[in-house]
Amino acid sequence: MQKTENNNNLIWFRNDLRTMDNAVLYEAQKDGNPIIAVYCFNPNHFTIDKFEFKKTAKFRAKFLIESVQDLKKQLKNLNIDLLVFHQQPEVVIPELCKTYNVNSIFFQKEWTSEELETEHAVQSKLNSINWYAVYNQFLFHPEDLNFKIEQTSQVFTNFRKKLEKNVTIRPELQPKTYPESNRITNNTKIPTLHDLGFEDFETHPHSAFPFKGGETEANKRLIDYFFNTKKLGFYKKTRNGLVGTDYSSKFSPWLANGCISARTIYWQVKNFENEFFKNQSTYWLIFELIWRDYFKYVSLKHGNQIFKLEGILQKDYDWFINQTQIQQWINGETTSEFVNANMIELKETGWMSNRGRQNVASYFAKSLELDWRIGAAYFESLLIDYDVHSNYGNWMYVAGVGNDPRDRKFNVELQAERYDANRKFRNLWLQPTLF
Known part of the structure; x- marks a missing residue:
C-alpha cells in the first residue's frame, strides 16, 4: 500500500477479534479499496475504577493479548496488516489517517457509555472521514427484528418466542484475501502482560478454563466439544456442573472478545444436528445464545440505565x-x-x-x-x-x-x-x- 493513495480503508478492531463472519471486515472489503487494521490496548481499560478495582485484571488481559496475537496472524493470511498500539485510540487513529490517507473507518457498533465516549473522542479529531458503524455481535441481526428495539420485552420468554418464530439467522460472512500489494511495513508490537502492568503467571492447575484466546483456539474448542467428543449432545444435562473443562461449552470468553461469532456457533450446531442427532441439548446451546442476544437488546433499549x-x-x-x-x-x-x-x-x-x-x-x-x-x-x-x-x-x-x-x-x-x-x-x- 502506498502512502500517496487516497481512499484507503481503516478497520478499527475492538471486541470483534476474528476474520470469519466479521461484518466489519466484510463491509470494509466491499469497495475493494486497500485496507489497514488497528487495535489499541487502551490504557483507560487498565486503570482503577470508582470501586477501587482494576478495570481489567490479569486473566482478561492475558486472554486479550492472545486474541490479538491470533487476529494479527489471521489477518496476515488475508494480506492485511494489524497495527497494534498501547495508546488511546483518539491519539493513534487520527495519526494513522494522516499517514495512510484513510478515507473511511469501519468498526463494530457499540452503544454503552465508555465505548461511545471513545468513539466521540476519535471522531472529534477527524472531520472529513466516512464512519461506518456495523452491527456485528448478534445472533439475530437488529435489522431483521419484527419489532422495534424499544419494544424489546421485559420478559425473556416473550422475546425468545417472537424471534424463534419469525426471524431467520443470517448466513456467515466469508472474508476475502487481498493481493500482496495491500501489505504495509508494520513495526508495531503487541504489548506483553508486563507492559500492561502485570506479572507473568501460569494457569491454575484446577482451572475449568485452561484455554487460550484467539479465533484459532475458539474454532479448535468448537470442533472438539461438538464433533470430536460430541459433548454438545449432553450439554443440557451437564451445564450446571462446577468442576472440569467440559460441563459447559466454555465459548463465552471467545464470544466476549469476538474471537468467534454467535452465528458461527449456531450454524455449527445445525451441522451437528444434520450429521449426528438433534435433542434438547443441541437446542439448549442455541437457547443460551438467545439469552446472550437478549441482554444486548436490553442494553440497547435502556442505555446507561443498566449501570x-x-x-x-x-x-x-x-x-x-x-x-x-x-x-x-x-x-x-x-x-x-x-x-x-x-x-x-x-x-x-x-x-x-x-x-x-x-x-x-x-x-x-x-x-x-x-x-x-x-x-x-x-x-x-x-x-x-x-x-x-x-x-x-x-x-x-x-x-x-x-x-x-x-x-x-x-x-x-x-x-x-x-x-x-x-x-x-x-x-x-x-x-x-x-x-
Whole structure:
C-alpha cells in the first residue's frame, strides 16, 4: 500500500477479534479499496475504577493479548496488516489517517457509555472521514427484528418466542484475501502482560478454563466439544456442573472478545444436528445464545440505565456498602462454603460457572444487601469472559432490578446440596494446602 493513495480503508478492531463472519471486515472489503487494521490496548481499560478495582485484571488481559496475537496472524493470511498500539485510540487513529490517507473507518457498533465516549473522542479529531458503524455481535441481526428495539420485552420468554418464530439467522460472512500489494511495513508490537502492568503467571492447575484466546483456539474448542467428543449432545444435562473443562461449552470468553461469532456457533450446531442427532441439548446451546442476544437488546433499549443502582425497573431498594463484607465475599471468607469456593475459584482462575455466578451474586445482593454494582464491577475486573451486556444484565436480574419477573433469592446451602452433593467442588477450592 502506498502512502500517496487516497481512499484507503481503516478497520478499527475492538471486541470483534476474528476474520470469519466479521461484518466489519466484510463491509470494509466491499469497495475493494486497500485496507489497514488497528487495535489499541487502551490504557483507560487498565486503570482503577470508582470501586477501587482494576478495570481489567490479569486473566482478561492475558486472554486479550492472545486474541490479538491470533487476529494479527489471521489477518496476515488475508494480506492485511494489524497495527497494534498501547495508546488511546483518539491519539493513534487520527495519526494513522494522516499517514495512510484513510478515507473511511469501519468498526463494530457499540452503544454503552465508555465505548461511545471513545468513539466521540476519535471522531472529534477527524472531520472529513466516512464512519461506518456495523452491527456485528448478534445472533439475530437488529435489522431483521419484527419489532422495534424499544419494544424489546421485559420478559425473556416473550422475546425468545417472537424471534424463534419469525426471524431467520443470517448466513456467515466469508472474508476475502487481498493481493500482496495491500501489505504495509508494520513495526508495531503487541504489548506483553508486563507492559500492561502485570506479572507473568501460569494457569491454575484446577482451572475449568485452561484455554487460550484467539479465533484459532475458539474454532479448535468448537470442533472438539461438538464433533470430536460430541459433548454438545449432553450439554443440557451437564451445564450446571462446577468442576472440569467440559460441563459447559466454555465459548463465552471467545464470544466476549469476538474471537468467534454467535452465528458461527449456531450454524455449527445445525451441522451437528444434520450429521449426528438433534435433542434438547443441541437446542439448549442455541437457547443460551438467545439469552446472550437478549441482554444486548436490553442494553440497547435502556442505555446507561443498566449501570444505575435502581436498574431498568427503577426500583428503590435499600442497598449498603460494608467494606468488611465486600472483602469477605471477594476473598471467599463468608459464612457459606459454597460461596467461598466459587469466589476463590474466580480469584485464582478468572473463571466461575454459571451456577456459581448466580449463587454468589444472589448472596451479595439479596442476602448481604450490598450495592450490586460493586459485585458487577468486581466481575468485570476478574472474569475472562466479561461482556458488558451479559454482566450488568445478569447482575440486575439477580438483584431484582432487571428482567426477572419473579425477583427470586437463591438459598445457597440448598444449591450446594443439589449441585455439589459430593462436595467435590468445595473440597477442590477450600483445601488450605492449595494456597
